[in-house]
Structures are given as structure tokens and as C-alpha cells.
Amino acid sequence: MVELSRESLHVSVVDPVSASMNFLNEVAGRFPEAISLAAGRPFDEFHAVSDVDxxxxxxxxxxxxxxxxxxxxxxxxxxxxxxxxxxxxxxxxxxxxxxxxxxxxxxxxxxxxxxxxxxxxxxxxxxxxxxxxxxxxxxxxxxxxxxxxxxxxxxxxxxxxxxxxxxxxxxxxxxxxxxxxxxxxxxxxxxxxxxxxxxxxxxxxxxxxxxxxxxxxxxxxxxxxxxxxxxxxxxxxxxxxxxxxxxxxxxxxxxxxxxxxxxxxxxxxxxxxxxxxxxxxxxxxxxxxxxxxxxxxxxxxxxxxxxxxxxxxxxxRGANQAKIAFYRQNLRTLLAGLEHEFTGGPIRWNSPSGGFFVVVDVPVDATEELLEVSAREYGVLWTPMRFFYVGGGGTHAIRLSCSALEPPQIEEGVRRLAALLRA
CATH class of the missing domain: 3.40.640.10 (Type I PLP-dependent aspartate aminotransferase-like (Major domain))
Incomplete structure (x- = not known):
């Protein structure tokens, strides 16, 4: 049987950021009941197979x-x-x-x-x-x-x-x-x-x-x-x-x-x-x-x-009016949930004027190990911001996404995140 040294493969194969993103997918697969505030994909219900034909x-x-x-x-x-x-x-x-x-x-x-x-x-x-x-x-x-x-x-x-x-x-x-x-x-x-x-x-x-x-x-x-x-x-x-x-x-x-x-x-x-x-x-x-x-x-x-x-x-723009309204509601729901759970405490976040993502600064090191705990014990997924830095950074921040969920799921996901951070 042929054995290859992992270190002999191209850097893109062993890239820690790519490996981290694979880890995120793997965690989501192991904890399918966890609410994913990590996934930046579009909402499933907008897609109909009949539209293809x-x-x-x-x-x-x-x-x-x-x-x-x-x-x-x-x-x-x-x-x-x-x-x-x-x-x-x-x-x-x-x-x-x-x-x-x-x-x-x-x-x-x-x-x-x-x-x-x-x-x-x-x-x-x-x-x-x-x-x-x-x-x-x-x-x-x-x-x-x-x-x-x-x-x-x-x-x-x-x-x-x-x-x-x-x-x-x-x-x-x-x-x-x-x-x-x-x-x-x-x-x-x-x-x-x-x-x-x-x-x-x-x-x-x-x-x-x-x-x-x-x-x-x-x-x-x-x-x-x-x-x-x-x-x-x-x-x-x-x-x-x-x-x-x-x-x-x-x-x-x-x-x-x-x-x-x-x-x-x-x-x-x-x-x-x-x-x-x-x-x-x-x-x-x-x-x-x-x-x-x-x-x-x-x-x-x-x-x-x-x-x-x-x-x-x-x-x-004309074809996406329903999606635009849905994603607006989702982002407003996410921002309102953060306001409800974290106002007055050490947690800070930005307030984007659109899109799918919000960055939350947290008073803990947002590691992959913490993400695993979050999925297993609190039932919520998020993305460490460190994944998005070339030379290091983002250690105490997480990215939340609101695109793939309905508003009640977003509200519950923020409640679970708040329980994790309080603990």
C-alpha cells in the first residue's frame, strides 16, 4: 500500500483555514439538531426544482x-x-x-x-x-x-x-x-x-x-x-x-x-x-x-x-423581492436578538446595513474547541473570525449568519449563544 507524507503535499491541501472550515462542516454533521448561525447559504425554501424546467x-x-x-x-x-x-x-x-x-x-x-x-x-x-x-x-x-x-x-x-x-x-x-x-x-x-x-x-x-x-x-x-x-x-x-x-x-x-x-x-x-x-x-x-x-x-x-x-x-432586483424582504427580516431579527440578550454586558457587535453577517466581539477565545462545546452542550453553531485572517487575528470574535434560518430559529440560536457565553 502506498503511503504519502502529509507534509509532502501542497500547502493548499494542509491549509489550516481550509481544514478549519471542513471542521465546521464536520461539527454540523455530528450535531444536526444544533441551530446553525454559521451557514451563509441561501434559505432552502426559495428553491424549487420545477423552476429548472x-x-x-x-x-x-x-x-x-x-x-x-x-x-x-x-x-x-x-x-x-x-x-x-x-x-x-x-x-x-x-x-x-x-x-x-x-x-x-x-x-x-x-x-x-x-x-x-x-x-x-x-x-x-x-x-x-x-x-x-x-x-x-x-x-x-x-x-x-x-x-x-x-x-x-x-x-x-x-x-x-x-x-x-x-x-x-x-x-x-x-x-x-x-x-x-x-x-x-x-x-x-x-x-x-x-x-x-x-x-x-x-x-x-x-x-x-x-x-x-x-x-x-x-x-x-x-x-x-x-x-x-x-x-x-x-x-x-x-x-x-x-x-x-x-x-x-x-x-x-x-x-x-x-x-x-x-x-x-x-x-x-x-x-x-x-x-x-x-x-x-x-x-x-x-x-x-x-x-x-x-x-x-x-x-x-x-x-x-x-x-x-x-x-x-x-x-x-425585481426577481428577488421576496428574498430581499425575507433576508431583511432575518437580519433585523438577529440584531434585535443580540440587543435583547447582550445589552449592558461586555458583548459588542456591529450593525450592518444589509447582507447576511454580523460580527460579535466576545470576551473569550473563540476556538474550535469552544465551537465543539457550543454545538454539543448548547446546540448552536457559529464561525470563529480567526478563519478570515491571513496573519492571525479575530481570536475574540465570531461571525453569525442569518440567511439559512427562519426568524424563530434565529431568536432561539441567539438565546443558546447567550447561554454559552454566560457560562
Whole structure:
């Protein structure tokens, strides 16, 4: 029998953060009755299997209206397809309707979830030893995990309580270059970030674009939660404010449609010029990277998502009104529960203006061992914030998520958490 040394495997295999996230899933599996304030997935009841066929038929009707016969439609859905996908034009229309982002369909790459979009973007941009990516910290583990697989260093840019500060980005970029490394891009989630819940003011977004231009950075804007504000206040994406094509926009249909479709996208409309002066779009150049990862994104999944976009009039905002109302109620329930259980004590938390997540500062070390006790003895799960720090941090904080539960479960989960922390 072959035996391999665990230490001989790539760092991404033995990564402690990835192992910790696996531990969280394992604990949830061992204690299925525990209320999970850890899971950031969408609420199950919004997803109907019947919608798959409904939206597939809508897309087939769309193809017929475009003049595609049965044989060509069958081939489009059942064969290998165009690497960058076949619904880029529909996604571009949705971005125009919902986000005031105008890009050509050729600038859209349809990916196997937003996770693939991150891998493709990082691999394409970080080409040489010493090329690094800056990231707002605490940072979504999907980005740090993707970078670790690729051997790309992530340099953290610490968030303030109000989110990322442009002057901090400028300082970290300068320090990174002074150390001999080259920062290629800045990753951030400007709307209700995972895990911090912070949303950036419009003035900060504009200032970040100015700093990116000044420091020669591209921006990787990840926006899975932008629909789910507590109010209808406009929160323009950085991409919609982007006057000089400095932003690569990363999107997903996981929260706005359903995660099982595994359809995400990136928008990369930056011009690429070769030695002979020929010009292409960055999305087209990155297709070579994607072709070696997944060949192409599932044509059937694209068709189902395309049908949903057609049926919704190309407005995810319009199609998600029930979800928006539900997640607003859930976040308000979570914040009210924290207020009821912890006001006047040593526990502190932030109050996001939307999204799925709240960060709670606790007067104990929020370890995996404590999480195990919490699940076994108190019946509640949460996520240690230390998972979201590159170089250490978040030891006395936890992330709570309210997306996958109904309000009574959220209230009971907070009561159980309060019992744990009192003990």
C-alpha cells in the first residue's frame, strides 16, 4: 500500500483555514439538531426544482426566437461549448438594468461559480514571482484559498470598523512595493462584506478608485450580497463608477437564484495589447486559463440561468423581492436578538446595513474547541473570525449568519449563544 507524507503535499491541501472550515462542516454533521448561525447559504425554501424546467423552456424559446433550429439548440445545450459561455449577452443586459454597468457581451466570462472567477482572475493577473494581491482583511476564505492553491501571496489591508480606508490601501501598496513585491490587484466586497458585514460609503468607493489609479492597482470587486440591503438606498458598484476600466467585477447567481446551478461570472473589459499592437479584451485573454480548468461552464446550467434572466426582464432586483424582504427580516431579527440578550454586558457587535453577517466581539477565545462545546452542550453553531485572517487575528470574535434560518430559529440560536457565553 502506498503511503504519502502529509507534509509532502501542497500547502493548499494542509491549509489550516481550509481544514478549519471542513471542521465546521464536520461539527454540523455530528450535531444536526444544533441551530446553525454559521451557514451563509441561501434559505432552502426559495428553491424549487420545477423552476429548472420552467427557465430551461424559457431559454429554448429565446433560442427559437433568435432563429436557432432544434438541432443547433440541442448542440448548444448538450455539447462542449464556448469557453467563456453562451449567456454573456444576457448577463450584460442584467448588469445594465440593475447596476448601470455597460459592457459588451465579449467582456463577460461565465464561470463555474464565482470561485472559478477568482481563480481565473488571480492566475491571469499574477504572472511573475513576487506578484501579489491585496485584500481587505478580514477576508472571505474563498479568495485566500484560491490564492493559496495558485501560490499567490495575499497581503492583508486591515479594515476599520467603517470598512476599508483608501489611505490604508495606499500605505500597504507602497510598503509592498518597497519590500520588492508587486501588488497587482485589490480584492474587496464593498456591499455587506463576508465576513464583516461592512458596506462602503459612496465617497469611499470613489476614493478607492482614485487610489487604485494612483497606485496602478486593478480592483477585484466581489458583489454577491448587493441586492440585500436593509433599505432601498442606492449602493453603486465600483464597476458602475469605474471611468477607466480599472475594476474587474465578480458576480454570482448563488444568492440571487440558487447555488446548485454553480453559475458565476467575471466582467473584464480591460484592453490587452500585444507586441504587434493587436487589441483584445481581458476576458477573452483569460479564456485560455478557464479552458484548462473546466473547459466550459455547464451549458445546461447556463441555459437555466439564462431563462431566469429572460423571465425576470433581466432584473435580479425585481426577481428577488421576496428574498430581499425575507433576508431583511432575518437580519433585523438577529440584531434585535443580540440587543435583547447582550445589552449592558461586555458583548459588542456591529450593525450592518444589509447582507447576511454580523460580527460579535466576545470576551473569550473563540476556538474550535469552544465551537465543539457550543454545538454539543448548547446546540448552536457559529464561525470563529480567526478563519478570515491571513496573519492571525479575530481570536475574540465570531461571525453569525442569518440567511439559512427562519426568524424563530434565529431568536432561539441567539438565546443558546447567550447561554454559552454566560457560562
Amino acid at each position: 420552467k427557465h430551461l423552456q424559457a431559454y429554448l424559446t429565446h433560442l427559437r426566437e433568435r432563429g436557432l433550429g432544434p438541432a443547433r439548440s440541442r448542440q448548444l445545450l448538450t455539447q462542449y461549448g464556448r469557453t467563456n459561455g453562451h449567456i454573456g449577452d444576457l448577463i450584460a443586459r442584467m448588469l445594465d438594468v440593475d447596476e448601470n454597468i455597460q459592457v459588451p457581451a465579449a467582456a463577460v466570462m461565465v464561470t463555474a461559480g464565482c470561485q472559478e472567477a477568482m481563480v481565473v482572475a488571480l492566475r491571469g493577473l499574477c504572472a511573475r514571482p513576487g506578484d501579489v494581491v491585496l485584500a481587505a482583511e478580514p477576508c472571505y476564505v474563498g479568495l485566500t484559498g484560491a490564492a493559496r492553491i495558485l501560490g499567490v501571496e495575499v497581503v492583508p489591508v486591515p479594515e476599520s470598523p467603517d470598512g476599508l480606508r483608501p489611505e490604508t490601501v495606499r500605505e500597504v501598496a507602497a510598503q509592498t512595493r518597497a519590500s520588492g513585491r508587486e501588488p497587482k490587484a485589490l480584492y474587496l466586497v464593498p456591499n455587506f462584506a463576508n465576513p464583516s458585514g461592512v458596506s462602503l460609503p459612496v465617497a469611499t468607493r470613489r476614493a478607492l478608485l482614485d487610489v487604485a489609479a494612483e497606485t496602478g492597482l486593478l480592483i477585484l470587486e466581489d458583489d454577491p450580497y448587493g441586492l440585500f440591503g436593509l433599505d432601498d438606498e442606492p449602493r453603486p458598484t465600483l464597476k458602475s463608477l469605474d471611468a477607466d476600466q480599472r475594476v474587474i467585477y465578480l458576480g454570482s447567481f448563488a444568492k440571487s437564484y440558487f447555488p446548485g446551478a454553480r453559475v458565476g461570472f467575471l466582467v473584464a473589459d480591460q484592453a490587452v495589447v500585444d507586441a504587434a499592437g493587436r487589441r483584445t479584451l481581458l476576458a477573452e485573454e483569460l479564456s485560455t486559463v478557464k479552458s484548462m480548468l473546466t473547459v466550459n461552464t455547464s451549458a445546461l446550467s447556463q441555459a437555466v440561468v439564462g431563462g431566469m434572466l429572460i423571465d425576470s426582464g433581466f432584473s435580479l
